[in-house]
Amino acid sequence: MQMAEFGAIPKGGCNRQTLTDDDASARRSFIGWCREIGCTVEVDRIGNVFARRRGKHDGLPPVLVGSHLDTQPTGGRFDGVFGVLSGLEVLRTLEERGIETDHPIEVVNWTNEEGSRFPPAMMGSGVWAGVFDLEQTYATTDKAGRKLGEELKRIGFMGEREAKPKPLKAAFEIHIEQGPILEAAGLNIGVVTGIQGLRWYDLTITGKACHAGPTPMNGRRDPFLAAWPILRGCYELADRYAPWGRVTFGDIRAKPGSRNTVPEKLEISVDMRHPDPAALDEMDTQFRKLVDAECRSRNLAGDVSELWHMPATQFDRSCVDVVRDATDALGYSHMEIVSGAGHDSLYVARVAPTSMIFVPCKDGLSHNEEEYAELEDLARGANVLLQSVLSVASAE
Numbered sequence: 001m002q003m004a005e006f007g008a009i010p011k012g013g014c015n016r017q018t019l020t021d022d023d024a025s026a027r028r029s030f031i032g033w034c035r036e037i038g039c040t041v042e043v044d045r046i047g048n049v050f051a052r053r054r055g056k057h058d059g060l061p062p063v064l065v066g067s068h069l070d071t072q073p074t075g076g077r078f079d080g081v082f083g084v085l086s087g088l089e090v091l092r093t094l095e096e097r098g099i100e101t102d103h104p105i106e107v108v109n110w111t112n113e114e115g116s117r118f119p120p121a122m123m124g125s126g127v128w129a130g131v132f133d134l135e136q137t138y139a140t141t142d143k144a145g146r147k148l149g150e151e152l153k154r155i156g157f158m159g160e161r162e163a164k165p166k167p168l169k170a171a172f173e174i175h176i177e178q179g180p181i182l183e184a185a186g187l188n189i190g191v192v193t194g195i196q197g198l199r200w201y202d203l204t205i206t207g208k209a210c211h212a213g214p215t216p217m218n219g220r221r222d223p224f225l226a227a228w229p230i231l232r233g234c235y236e237l238a239d240r241y242a243p244w245g246r247v248t249f250g251d252i253r254a255k256p257g258s259r260n261t262v263p264e265k266l267e268i269s270v271d272m273r274h275p276d277p278a279a280l281d282e283m284d285t286q287f288r289k290l291v292d293a294e295c296r297s298r299n300l301a302g303d304v305s306e307l308w309h310m311p312a313t314q315f316d317r318s319c320v321d322v323v324r325d326a327t328d329a330l331g332y333s334h335m336e337i338v339s340g341a342g343h344d345s346l347y348v349a350r351v352a353p354t355s356m357i358f359v360p361c362k363d364g365l366s367h368n369e370e371e372y373a374e375l376e377d378l379a380r381g382a383n384v385l386l387q388s389v390l391s392v393a394s395a396e
Contacts, residue, residue, distance in 0.1 A: 001077070002029070003026055003029065003030075003069065003077070003081050003085065004077040004081075006022045006023075006025045006026040006029070007020070007022035007023075007026070007071065009074065009369060011074075011369035011370065012077070012369055012370070013071075013074055013075055013076050013077065013368070013369025013370070013371065014071045014075050014076065014077055014369075015071065015072075015073050015074065015075065016069065016070060016071040016075070017070060017071065017072075017073060017114070017116055017117040018070040018111060018112040018113075018114065018116075018117050018118060019047070019111075019112070019117070019118075019148065019151040019152060019154075019155055019157070020117075020155075021155065023069065023070055023155070024155035024156065024157065026069045027049060027069065027109065027155075027157060030049065030051075030069065030084065030085075030088070030109055031049065031051070033088055034051035034088060034091070034107065035051075037053075037091055037092055037095045038053070038095065039051040039052055039053050039091065039107075040052050040054075042159065042160075042161045043157055043158075043159025043160070043161060044128065044159050044160075044161040044162060044163040045134060045158060045159060045160070045161070045162065045163040046111050046123070046124050046127040046128065046134060046137065046152070046163040047111040047112075047124060047152050047157040047158060047159065048108060048109065048110055048111050048124045048125070048128055048159075048163065049108065049109040049157075049159075050106050050107070050108050050161070051088070051091070051106065051107045051108075052104055052105070052106045053091050053094065053095070053101075053104060053105045053106075054104050055100070055101050055102055055103045055104035055105070055393070056100045056101065056102050057102050057103070058104055060102060060103045060104065060169065061103065061166070061167040061168050061169045062103055062104040062105060062106045062166075062168060062169065063101075063103050063104075063105050063106070063168070063169050063170050063171070063172070063389050063392055063393045064105075064106050064107075064108060064168050064170070064171040064172075064348070064352065065083075065086070065087035065090065065105065065106070065107055065108070065171070065172045065173070065174075065385065065389060066083060066084050066087045066106075066107045066108035066109060066110065066173065066344075067080045067081070067082070067083025067084050067087075067109075067110065067113070067173050067174070067175060067343070067344065068080035068081075068083070068084065068109060068110045068111075068112075068113035068114070068124075068344060069081055069084055069109050070111075070112060070113060070114050070116075070117075071114060071116075072114055072116050072367045073116055074367075074368065074369050075114070075367060075368075075369070075371070076365075076366060076367070076368060076369060076370070076371025076372070077371065077372075078176045078361065078366075078371055078372070078373050078378075079175070079176060079178065079366050079367065079371060080113055080114075080175070082174065082175065082176055082359075082373070082378060082381075083173050083174045083175050084107065084108075084109050086174050086378075086381065086382045086385050087107035087108075087174075087385070088107055089382050089386075090105070090107075090382070090385055090386045090389055091105060091107060093386060099390075101389075101390065101393035101394070102393060102394050103169050103392075103393040103394070105389060105393060110122070110124040110125045110128075110344045111123060111124030111152075111157075112124050112148075113125070113343070113344055117142045118140045118141075118142055118148045119140075119200075119307065119308070120200065120307060120308040121308075121342055122310075122342055122343070122344050122346065122347055123137060123140075123148075124163075124344070125344035125346075125347040125348060126347050127163050128163050128164060128165060128347070129165060129347035129348065129350050129351050130164065130350075130351075131347055131350070134163055137149075138152075165351045165352065168351070168352035168353075169352075169353075169392055169393070170316075170319055170322070170352065170353045170354070170355075170392045171319075171345065171348045171349075171352045171353070171354040171355075172319070172323070172354070172355060172356070172357065172385060172388055172389065173343060173344065173345040173348070173354075173356045173357070174356065174357040174358075174359070174381050174382070174384075174385045175343060175356060175357070175358060175359075176358070176359055176360075176361040176366060176371070176373050177190055177337070177358040177359065177360055177361055177364065178340070178341050178361065178364070178366035178367075179340050179341075179364045179366075180363065180364025181335075181337060181364070182335070182337070182358060182359070182360040183360040183361070183362070183363070183364060184364075185335060186333070187333045187334055187335050187360070188327075188332040188333045188334060188359070188360075188377065188380050189323075189327045189332050189333070189334040189357060189358065189359065189380060189381065189384055190334065190335060190336075190337040190357070190358030190359070191320060191323050191324045191327060191334050191335065191336050191337065191355075191357070191358075192315065192320075192323075192336075192337055192338070192339050192355060192356035192357065192358055193314065193315055193320055193336050193337070193338060193355075194275070194312065194313050194314040194315050194338050194339070195275075195310075195312065195313045195315075195338070195339040195341075195342060195343060195345070195346050196244060196246075196273050196274060196275035196312055196338055196339065196340055197273065197274055197275065197276075197277055197280040197309075197310060197311050197312035198271065198272070198273045198280075198308075198309075198310040198342055199270075199271075199272045199273075199280065199284060199306060199308070199309050199310070200269070200270070200271055200306070200307040200308040200309075201269070201270040201272070201287075201304055201305060201306055201307060202267065202268075202269060202270075202304075202305045202307055203230070203266075203267070203268040203269075203270050203291065203302070203303070203304055203305075204265060204266070204267050204268075204301075204302070204303045204305070205223035205226050205227055205230075205265070205266045205268070205291075205295060205300055205301070205302050205303075206223065206264065206265050206300060206301040206302075206303075207220070207221035207222055207223045207225075207262070207263070207264060207265070207298075207299075207300045207301075208220075208221040208262075208264060209256065209261055209262060209263065209264035210261070210262045211260065211261065211262075212259075212260040212261060212262055213260065215262065220262055221298070221299055221300060222262050222263070223254075223263055223264075223265060223266040223300060224254075224263070224266065225298050225300070226291075226294040226295045226297075226298050226300050226302065227252075227266055227268065229290075229294050230290055230291055230294050230302075231249060231268075233290045233294070234247045234249075234270070234272075234287060234290070235247060237283055237286055237287065237290075238272075238283075241274055241279050241282075241283060244273075244274050244275050244276070244279075244338075244340075245273070245274050245279070245283065246271070246272065246273035246274065246340065247270070247271065247272050247273075248270075248271040248272075249268055249269065249270060249271075250269050250271060251267075251268070251269040252266065252267070252268050252269075253266070253267045253268075254266055255267065270287075272284070272287065273340065274312075275312050275338050276312065277311060277312045280312070287304070288304055291304055310342050310346060313345075313346045313349050315345070315349055315354055315355040315356065316349065316353035316354055316355060318353060319353045319354055319355035319392075320336075320355045322355070322388050322391050322392060323355050323356075323357055323384060323388050324336075325391070326384045326387035326388045326391065327384050329387060330380070330383055330384060330387065332380050332384065337358060339356065339358070341366075343356065357381055357384050357385055357388070358381075359373060359377040359378060359380065359381035360373065360374075360377050361373045361377075362374075
C-alpha cells in the first residue's frame with residue numbers, strides 16, 4: 001500500500017508508467033528498503049535494479065527473485081509490485097531470523113515490463129537476456145517522442161552494471177494470476193508451468209479521405225468497411241482455437257481523425273495469443289489471409305506489421321517441482337497452470353532455470369484500478385516463495 005502511493009489515481013489504482021517521476025520515486029523507496037536490511041544494490045545499463053543479500057559462499061551463483069514496479073496507465077496495486085516486494089519480504093524474513101543461505105539471493109525490479117509507454121513489453125529483462133539490442137532500445141520513443149535512453153538518464157537510473165546475465169542457481173517470480181481460474185476453482189496457489197505464446201501486430205487499413213456529407217456510401221473507400229469483418233473474423237478465430245485462443249484490439253486510431261471526414265487510414269493494434277506454438281502460427285496465417293481478402297474486395301490497402309513475437313515458453317521442470325513441493329509442504333491447495341499473460345520470467349527462462357507462482361486475484365481482474373488480492377492469498381504465495389528459495393539456496 002505504501003508503494004501504491006507513487007502514481008496513485010482516484011479509483012485506488014496506479015499510473016506509474018516506466019521511467020516517469022513516480023517510477024523513479026518507487027525505485028528509490030525500494031532501494032532504501034533493501035539497504036535498510038544490509039543489501040547491496042546495483043543498477044544496470046537498462047535500469048534494472050538488483051538488491052543482493054550475501055550468501056555464506058558468496059561466490060556461488062545467486063538465486064534470483066523479483067518482478068516489476070511499473071504499471072499500466074490505469075493499473076492496479078498488485079501487478080508486478082507483489083513480486084518485487086515479496087522478494088524483499090523473503091530477505092527481511094531471513095534477516096530477522098538470522099538465517100544464512102549458502103547461495104546469495106538477489107531481488108530484481110525489471111525495467112518496463114508493461115510496455116505501455118515504451119513498447120514492446122518486458123524490455124528490461126529482454127535486453128538483459130540478449131533478446132533486444134541495448135542501443136536500439138535506448139532509441140525507442142513514447143507517444144510524446146521522448147527517447148527511453150534519455151528518460152533513463154533524466155531520472156538517474158542508467159546504471160553502470162552490464163545489462164547481461166551472470167550465472168544463476170535458479171529464478172522465481174511470484175504474481176497475481178491476472179485471470180479467474182484459481183479463484184473459480186477455490187485454490188490457493190497456481191504452480192506455473194509456462195507462458196503462452198503471443199504476437200503483437202500493427203494493422204493498417206488505408207482508403208481515401210472524403211467529405212462525410214456529399215459522398216454516397218456506395219462510393220466510399222472507407223477503411224471501416226474492412227475493419228468490421230476483420231475484427232469479427234479474428235474473434236471467430238479465437239473461438240475456433242478455444243479455450244486458450246485470445247485476440248484483443250486495445251488501440252484503434254482513425255486518421256486524420258475528423259468528425260465529418262471519412263478516414264483515410266485506420267491503425268489497429270492486435271494482440272493474439274495461444275500456448276500451442278503450432279496453433280498460434282495457424283492463427284497468424286489465417287489472420288493475414290483475412291486481412292488480405294477483406295481489403296482487396298473493397299479496394300483498400302491492408303498492411304500487417306508484426307511488432308513483437310513472444311514464443312510459448314515451458315519452465316524448468318525441476319524449478320516447477322520445487323514450487324509444488326513447497327506448496328505441498330505448507331498444506332496449500334494448488335493446481336498446475338499456464339500463464340495467459342507475458343512476464344519477465346519468459347526471458348529469464350532463456351538463461352536460467354525458472355518458474356513462477358500465482359495467487360488468486362478478485363474476479364480475475366488486472367490492468368484495472370479495481371485489481372485486488374486478499375492479504376491471506378498474498379501471504380500464502382510469499383510463504384511458497386520463501387520455502388522455494390530456501391530449498392535451492394543451499395550448496396550442492
